[in-house]
Amino acid sequence: MKHSTFVTHPPQVTVPSDNRSLVAPVYQSVKFTLDNVEETQRLSHGEREGFWYSRKSNPTLRQLELTLAELQGREACLLTASGAAAVNLTMLGLCEQGEHVIFFSEMYQPTRTMISRVLGRYGVGHTMLSIDDIDGIEHVLAGTPTRLVVFESPTNPALKVADISRITSLARRHGALTLLDNTLAGVHNHGQFDVDVYVHSLTKYISGHGDVLGGAVIADEAVVEALRADMAIFGASLDPHAAFLIQRGLKTYFLRYERQCQNATALADHLASRPEVSALRYPGLKSHAQHELACEQQHDFGSVITFDLRGGSEAAKKFAEALTLFSISASLGSTESLVLPPQLLQPRGFTEQQMTWSAITESTVRLSVGIEDSQDLISDIDQALSASGSSAS
Ligand SMILES: Cc1ncc(COP(=O)(O)O)c(C=O)c1O
Structure with missing residues (x-):
């Protein structure tokens, strides 16, 4: 083998099964391989475990997903390149043309713009209320079939506290899903509520050092897997090195x-x-x-x-x-x-x-x-x- 070939096929180093690194290594690899086509097909059909392409999943991301799902008290998590990507891709994944979203004037401005401007462009209607207006939420849910109630608690920046159990029970009664941007409260808060989907900007408390962007969507397995199929196509995946930094930040x-x-x-x-x-x-x-x-x-x-x-x-x-x-x-x-x-x-x-x-x-x-x-x-x-x-x- 010539050196020009050798440098693209360097020696493989495997760690013995009784010998582990205490900090998980960064899997800074876009691609993964298996030894034969049958096993690769089984992997792509979801019939066996493994990794194929890091836009969809990667061992470094997987560790962070498992950690965050546990902290938020839900089954599953998927990671995105920023908090805004987590909020926006979740809404795109959950809504169809002709459906309706309720959101609030106290919310993070880009989320409001996404709903009113971008989702509106694709035929998703909306009503913007005040997070204090529980009667208004009930009134709109009763009068307009609604797919999603999107809210924050505490709100950014005015720190209003949403009445989460009243909002989730009203949404449940009227067949709407709830999406809680839990960034300001943190991943250890609000897990006890009947919220369908939590989103976080990992850029904030979770990574904690202001040196990395990231986002997470946390929900039950079925919701996350349905969204994962869309996310892999949208392509706003978290980079493995960013996932490593966020996992490291989480220790403190x-x-x-x-x-x-x-x-x-x-x-x-x-x-x-x-x-x-x-x-x-x-x-x-x-x-x-x-x-x-x-x-x-x-x-x-x-x-x-x-x-x-x-x-x-x-x-x-x-x-x-x-x-x-x-x-x-x-x-x-x-x-x-x-x-x-x-x-x-x-x-x-x-x-x-x-x-x-x-x-x-x-x-x-x-x-x-x-x-x-x-x-x-x-x-x-x-x-x-x-x-x-x-x-x-
Ligand atoms: C409540 C909230 N949601 C989402 C975001 C967006 O997160 P990112 O900056 O990671 O895209 C922010 C950012 O400030 C935020 O405050």
Whole structure:
């Protein structure tokens, strides 16, 4: 064998069955092979286990799928290249032309755009309500046959808490499926509810370090396998190296999440004492309108806090720019603290009514709290509040 041939067929190294690596290796291979055509056909017909092409499945992805399904308390999981891909491909996989979707003005903006603009283009109708409007949900479900109710809890960014059992029981009664974007609560929350499909942005708490994009769809086996057939064709698969980084991040998920919640609680308590701050929202605060519901539904309350600054939009901008430990950036749930000022949070194209539902004003600020020392973060908030020139009235 010439070296030019040899380098494309390098020596195979197999690990003895009684000798395992403690960290699973990254299967950075697109293709897998079997020794004969019959076995390859059996694999492609689903008659035996194995892997063929990484767009559909891969051992590194499989490990992460099994971990996430267990954490969310469901049978199966499939992975996508981003959280947006998980949300959007699930909706495309579940909906047909002529069907109807209910969603909410408080939701993550790209999800709203996907439903109203893209699904609309393919003949899927929609109704947008406020997540607070349970009577409205019942009314629409009773009057319009609905395929899917798509919601978040807590909502991003205004941190409204959805009444999950009321929404799922209404949907079940009227023959609609529920799709819960559980990104802000985390994969250890909300598994007890009768939700049909959970989606997560793995980019946030689950990978945790802000260095990788990913998404997950978690549901019963039958739903996931039906969606997997579509996903393999859509092609927005997670890369094995990204799956490896996410699996590695998960090892510290509970430690990070606990620390972030402790920090967020300390910051929320401190912000509550500051006269420049109004409309403070953190589901762990007794003053949050749905604190009791949050306590019933969630083990903990996450790391996102939103509030308004009495000084208005200019003061909010100065506040964000004066912070030194919080970076002005998108995303949430990572180890470092982040801030979004109102100029970067404002929904576009909303009516006055929808703006009220969204609970975002021209002075709303969103913080995502990291794992830094809480006293350092509080000192940073205090100096930035002084620098913002925001008054107490
Ligand atoms: C609630 C929610 N869902 C989905 C996404 C999209 O996730 P990704 O950025 O991984 O595509 C985000 C991102 O911020 C989000 O906050």
